[in-house]
């Protein structure tokens with residue numbers, strides 16, 4: 528998910544203005560001289576190393592083997608269908624399923640990689656709470672079935688039969704839904720961070736900061752928050768970390784790429800459980816009732832963190848500012 532465009536190309540595209548020039552080009556991390564592509568299908572990679580790794584792990588299965596895009600390849604059909612279901616499509620998030628099937632299909636030792644996936648939580652519902660993951664609810668059921676049939680025809684391999692039934696495919700969706708981590712990389716954000724860190728004379732620094740502020744405010748008007756190369760990723764270790772509404776650590780992307788970091792928010796002693804928040808910074812400050820509602824809908828659990836247990840006697844009130852989903856207050 529490394530951005531392939533330069534920061535300048537990024538801003539020109541997002542503002543639909545081909546004349547914008549950004550200063551301090553040395554802060555842009557995109558190195559086009561290292562870019563390469565798959566000879567057969569033309570998929571672009573940030574480096575030869577990245578292409579070789581993809582080839583070794585999954586690209587031989589995903590490769591369309593032609594550079595012409597006429598919409599008939601199963602991968603194109605899956606992507607197009609996804610875009611029709613969602614806007615903005617963030618089509619990367621459907622490609623994680625294609626990558627999972629391709630990884631297994633291409634692996635020499637299929638049982639080893641299947642074992643890895645079996646280590647992630649993959650419940651579709653929490654029977655004690657009588658709740659089902661919101662992606663699997665009535666509104667989404669038809670979409671899931673359409674996608675399942677497409678995946679069956681594109682990747683129907685014997686080793687993955689357990690995910691090809693309606694229940695099995697739902698459990699795969701729940702696996703990504705409850706363990707997946709959103710990743711966004713943006714050439715502009717990387718440039719802005721590095722440019723902001725430059726050691727410059729005061730007047731020059733203020734001018735640069737003003738330029739960056741203006742860029743972001745224009746971007747907000749033009750494209751909203753949709754700036755990044757976005758997708759979902761599964762991190763084996765990070766997905767083992769439980770949620771707390773008063774976490775002692777947080778997840779961050781220090782380099783603006785897909786390398787994840789878990790950073791302490793307070794002192795953590797030997798033997799303490801490391802916890803992160805599955806809720807956004809803003810949502811984690813809401814009432815216990817609102818937090819639990821969101822965690823039940825998205826992650827299928829009744830939060831047992833220390834903060835929730837301490838607030839167990841609080842009345843079931845919803846925070847003034849409700850979650851953006853606008854769900855019923857159940």
Ligand SMILES: C[S@@+](CC[C@H](N)C(=O)[O-])C[C@H]1O[C@@H](n2cnc3c(N)ncnc32)[C@H](O)[C@@H]1O
Pocket residue numbers: 646647648705706766767768769770771826827828829830831832
């Ligand atoms: C991404 S996994 C976290 C790792 C998981 N505990 C494991 O053993 O693999 C998320 C699941 O962990 C459990 N979980 C995480 N935080 C929790 C909390 N605060 N209270 C209760 N269950 C929690 C829930 O079952 C949730 O669906």
